[in-house]
Amino acid sequence: MATFPDLDYSTEGYGWASEPEAIRTVYASKNTRNRYLFKNRDDKFTVTLKLTNDELSIFESFVLIDLNNGADEFTGTYFVGDSARTGTLQIDNGTYSVNNLTPDFWSVTYDFYVRERQFNDEQTIYEFVNQYNGFESFWDIMHATDLAINDNEL
Amino acid sequence: MPDLLYLPPWTRNYSYDIEPSVGRTSQRGYKRQAARGHRQVMKVNVTRYLRGIEMAYFEYFIREVCKDGTLKFTDSYADYNGLVTGEVRIIGGYKVATESLRSFAVTCEIEVFR
Numbered sequence: 548m549a550t551f552p553d554l555d556y557s558t559e560g561y562g563w564a565s566e567p568e569a570i571r572t573v574y575a576s577k578n579t580r581n582r583y584l585f586k587n588r589d590d591k592f593t594v595t596l597k598l599t600n601d602e603l604s605i606f607e608s609f610v611l612i613d614l615n616n617g618a619d620e621f622t623g624t625y626f627v628g629d630s631a632r633t634g635t636l637q638i639d640n641g642t643y644s645v646n647n648l649t650p651d652f653w654s655v656t657y658d659f660y661v662r663e664r665q666f667n668d669e670q671t672i673y674e675f676v677n678q679y680n681g682f683e684s685f686w687d688i689m690h691a692t693d694l695a696i697n698d699n700e701l
Numbered sequence: 702m703p704d705l706l707y708l709p710p711w712t713r714n715y716s717y718d719i720e721p722s723v724g725r726t727s728q729r730g731y732k733r734q735a736a737r738g739h740r741q742v743m744k745v746n747v748t749r750y751l752r753g754i755e756m757a758y759f760e761y762f763i764r765e766v767c768k769d770g771t772l773k774f775t776d777s778y779a780d781y782n783g784l785v786t787g788e789v790r791i792i793g794g795y796k797v798a799t800e801s802l803r804s805f806a807v808t809c810e811i812e813v814f815r
Contacts, residue, residue: 565794567769577722577740581771629802669761
């Protein structure tokens with residue numbers, strides 16, 4: 548599987564969305580029902596890259612050649628907050644948009660799917676916060692850990 | 702019912718539509734409109750600003766505890782009573798826009814059962 552080249556995402560325009568596989572039914576009585584079809588963990592992320600001419604050339608040849616014209620999956624990084632994660636990604640329909648910012652500078656925008664996104668870290672945080680009745684305990688422990696590691700205050 | 706605790710409420714860009722159980726004829730000419738029941742659907746467009754690990758907490762709650770948001774859960778919402786707590790359910794999914802690496806705007810549509 549190809550690996551995404553060494554190009555950084557811009558924080559501008561970065562986001563993601565869940566796409567649940569569920570059917571919502573609204574009856575004439577205005578009773579509503581949600582039917583859960585199956586678990587979908589392919590989340591869609593939107594990213595923008597700010598690239599020079601050379602970097603744009605690298606990106607375009609990566610999509611055309613390494614990704615079989617954008618169809619194939621690749622190994623790449625995605626961010627959930629400031630935590631970088633590595634996963635199996637796939638550009639949505641293989642399409643991307645290129646916008647010329649200055650004569651030698653470009654922005655490239657596209658959507659990609661993170662295949663089978665994992666929520667292990669989220670689960671750990673969720674259980675910790677609930678166990679200690681809120682976020683305050685978490686901040687206190689993080690602060691104490693910061694002091695212990697960086698300032699050697701035990 | 703799962704309870705979404707410890708997060709700031711949905712109060713940013715907050716607006717809602719009421720869809721009552723009323724039928725209106727769609728044919729041309731004379732129109733007839735009649736109530737079919739007493740229920741209403743309250744659909745609220747909401748945005749919630751989350752910081753740091755609040756985002757992770759929210760995502761795990763919606764995706765795993767509430768089965769991708771298809772289950773009802775207890776959360777805060779606003780109406781003429783002010784900020785109240787009650788049953789809600791997400792319609793469709795949610796979208797996250799990053800404002801910085803540690804600040805997020807979560808937007809979605811929720812249905813309130815009041």
